[in-house]
Amino acid sequence: MRFLSIDTSCDETSVAVTNNLKVESNAISTQIRYHKKYGGVVPFLAQRLHKERIDKVIEVALKRADCSWDAIEAIAVTQGPGLAPALEVGIAKAKELSQARGLPLYGVNHMAGHMAACFARIGTKERPLPTYPLLALLVSGGHTELIRVMQWGRYERIGETLDDALGEAYDKVAKMLGLGYPGGAVIARLAETGDPDRFDLPVPMAKNASCDFSYSGLKTAVRYLRESLPENMDAQTVRDLAASFERVAQESILQKVERALKRNPDTGSLLLAGGVASNTALRRKLRRLAGEYGLTLFTPPNRKLCTDNAAMIGLAAFLDVQAGAQPSGAETLDRKPALVLG
Numbered sequence: 001m002r003f004l005s006i007d008t009s010c011d012e013t014s015v016a017v018t019n020n021l022k023v024e025s026n027a028i029s030t031q032i033r034y035h036k037k038y039g040g041v042v043p044f045l046a047q048r049l050h051k052e053r054i055d056k057v058i059e060v061a062l063k064r065a066d067c068s069w070d071a072i073e074a075i076a077v078t079q080g081p082g083l084a085p086a087l088e089v090g091i092a093k094a095k096e097l098s099q100a101r102g103l104p105l106y107g108v109n110h111m112a113g114h115m116a117a118c119f120a121r122i123g124t125k126e127r128p129l130p131t132y133p134l135l136a137l138l139v140s141g142g143h144t145e146l147i148r149v150m151q152w153g154r155y156e157r158i159g160e161t162l163d164d165a166l167g168e169a170y171d172k173v174a175k176m177l178g179l180g181y182p183g184g185a186v187i188a189r190l191a192e193t194g195d196p197d198r199f200d201l202p203v204p205m206a207k208n209a210s211c212d213f214s215y216s217g218l219k220t221a222v223r224y225l226r227e228s229l230p231e232n233m234d235a236q237t238v239r240d241l242a243a244s245f246e247r248v249a250q251e252s253i254l255q256k257v258e259r260a261l262k263r264n265p266d267t268g269s270l271l272l273a274g275g276v277a278s279n280t281a282l283r284r285k286l287r288r289l290a291g292e293y294g295l296t297l298f299t300p301p302n303r304k305l306c307t308d309n310a311a312m313i314g315l316a317a318f319l320d321v322q323a324g325a326q327p328s329g330a331e332t333l334d335r336k337p338a339l340v341l342g
């Protein structure tokens, strides 16, 4: 089933063409440089830029997939979670296309989209599919969640952040260190050549018996540590700080995922998705942990499929249809900024 899919949930205008689980194109127009100077995403600026760009991005997605409208069988669009003014643009465009072309319209949960990216196929390469029940770790700028998936569409949230998301913590630490926004990837790169044991930081929620996360305490600990160091830190100290932060932030993830695996011994596959899934160190550590439990770790096959993109929305829509989802009427489909999984 060939979808044209749209995601405008945050600061990327993205349109893709997918055929079942195969990604045929995944066009992304990022707005990061416009939001950078504000240190975060400004919702109405995002809305204006989505409106200006969406038609062009649709054209690029079709062209890259070498696909005409005749070959498109359905439209999929992110319903939420996301920024309301931004979501609105994609939904309005999806309705317009669905009505003008007489195509069925499917509203998709953005977090299910992140998860679906782990099922993606690119080119002619065959990829094994995850085995249910899944344990999915979703880590992005707005979410940190552990979801148990009995079958596609049957979600149980078994852990979530009580405050900041993991990507948000990376971004805030990057800001404290004057590394710009969004700084997750910069921290990750600096951490590669830093000493992760130089600074002693507390592992969040280590004594808490739940599978929940918390990153605001760690963020505050990094702030105090930063204030105790000279104003002009040498480059190695910045790298050591980044590495020490990353070590404890990820140690917390490993502890909670291991706890969830122990509590759910029937888990068939471990999934890692969301923007922070592009972090190489986290992938490596989780792959090792999965191996210790006889499991395979599934991640999106490339970085573009980790951060926000529309291909994951087309893949999730296809999995939704396989699980029995019906199209939504164009009149009733509405944005759901606070939509949750499970």
Ligand code: KG4
Pocket: 010, 139, 140, 141, 142, 143, 166, 167, 168, 170, 171, 182, 183, 184, 185, 188, 274, 275, 276, 278, 279, 280, 306, 307, 308
């Ligand atoms: O999924 P995403 O594109 O947007 C949201 O839905 O939030 O995730 C963006 C987040 C940002 O917080 C960014 O700093 C973080 O993912 N990120 C990373 C890395 N690449 C992106 N965090 C840690 N390591 C990375 N390599």
Ligand code: ZN
Pocket: 110, 114, 140, 274, 275, 307, 308
């Ligand atoms: Zn996202």
